[in-house]
Amino acid sequence: MEVQRNSPTVALSTIRAHLNALQAYLSASQRLDELVSIERLIEQQLQSRPADTRVPVEDVARNLDLVAQWLNEPYLGLRLAPYSSRHHPHLSFFFSRSEFPLKEYLQILQRYISLCTEVMTLTLEETDTTLSMVFTPVEFVKVSVHQQEGFAASVADAVYRSFGLRPSHVSFCHQRGLNNDEEIAAFQRIFGVEPQFRQPTIRLTFTAQASGKTRYVSGSNSNLQKLEALNHKAFPNESWADRCRFLLRLLMYCGEPQKQTLADILSVTPRTLQRRLEEEGTSFREVLNTLRKVMADGYIREDKLSHEEITFLLGFQDRGVFYRAFRQWFDCTPREYRDRHR
Numbered sequence: 001m002e003v004q005r006n007s008p009t010v011a012l013s014t015i016r017a018h019l020n021a022l023q024a025y026l027s028a029s030q031r032l033d034e035l036v037s038i039e040r041l042i043e044q045q046l047q048s049r050p051a052d053t054r055v056p057v058e059d060v061a062r063n064l065d066l067v068a069q070w071l072n073e074p075y076l077g078l079r080l081a082p083y084s085s086r087h088h089p090h091l092s093f094f095f096s097r098s099e100f101p102l103k104e105y106l107q108i109l110q111r112y113i114s115l116c117t118e119v120m121t122l123t124l125e126e127t128d129t130t131l132s133m134v135f136t137p138v139e140f141v142k143v144s145v146h147q148q149e150g151f152a153a154s155v156a157d158a159v160y161r162s163f164g165l166r167p168s169h170v171s172f173c174h175q176r177g178l179n180n181d182e183e184i185a186a187f188q189r190i191f192g193v194e195p196q197f198r199q200p201t202i203r204l205t206f207t208a209q210a211s212g213k214t215r216y217v218s219g220s221n222s223n224l225q226k227l228e229a230l231n232h233k234a235f236p237n238e239s240w241a242d243r244c245r246f247l248l249r250l251l252m253y254c255g256e257p258q259k260q261t262l263a264d265i266l267s268v269t270p271r272t273l274q275r276r277l278e279e280e281g282t283s284f285r286e287v288l289n290t291l292r293k294v295m296a297d298g299y300i301r302e303d304k305l306s307h308e309e310i311t312f313l314l315g316f317q318d319r320g321v322f323y324r325a326f327r328q329w330f331d332c333t334p335r336e337y338r339d340r341h342r
Contacts, residue, residue, distance in 0.1 A: 077150030
């Protein structure tokens with residue numbers, strides 16, 4: 001099926017991760033016999049697509065609703081969420097533990113999700129005592145209830161595993177009646193609270209008082225300074241360029257690294273940092289560009305990461321910027337480069 005220009009899409013790698021989650025869920029539920037027919041249905045649609053392709057949101061929603069009916073599972077999004085959020089072995093540093101405060105963790109998660117899927121847009125709202133992740137389904141396209149609940153549940157599960165923190169408030173826009181204790185418990189296992197339905201927004205709210213922590217109100221620079229200090233103590237003769245590379249690998253989780261941020265962590269001014277690097281015959285931009293090129297080469301050759309995941313790990317804001325940089329480095333597209341080195 002041809003993907004229309006500007007049509008919202010989902011990365012093929014994300015759909016395969018959901019299939020892995022479905023397999024894990026059915027295995028844990030001792031229902032693996034039902035998986036074969038479902039896999040055959042979905043694989044037939046995916047086999048003809050290149051590995052770096054995108055799939056229309058409407059196709060994903062339709063298949064998800066069909067699978068939920070097939071399995072007679074009205075809470076499929078909730079059931080899959082813990083398995084789905086944990087199927088990222090190459091991003092385990094971020095998804096299973098983080099040196100970042102909760103606010104920045106959610107910002108990083110927001111960036112990663114936006115690269116992988118256009119089902120929802122995510123925004124972060126902050127007050128003196130709360131952080132809220134707000135999910136807005138794409139307009140003019142059918143988004144499954146299972147996708148809406150699964151999105152929120154996956155984020156809640158990731159935060160719980162990294163911070164031991166449950167949301168204090170959860171809301172959804174759609175109508176759903178929870179008619180018995182078992183249905184209420186299905187939501188409480190993931191969120192820790194009973195959600196409110198038919199609300200203006202899909203929202204997860206985390207409250208500082210509920211966690212007994214204020215971790216999310218402090219910046220991450222102090223954490224990275226501690227890591228850099230430990231690294232510099234272990235390798236006291238390391239060059240300034242190498243010290244920068246160590247930090248840039250972490251900063252790229254947050255997006256495009258800035259010289260000012262790097263200088264702040266190293267406790268120098270940007271001018272001093274620039275001078276130190278010039279003394280070594282390089283510059284901030286050259287160190288960053290060369291590091292990205294080397295990392296991109298390794299990721300593509302490894303042939304296990306999707307282009308969306310590589311875009312995320314290299315700190316680029318979108319796939320288009322990554323593709324342009326890659327063509328500059330290697331004079332070909334990522335797919336062509338990967339095919340050459342198989």
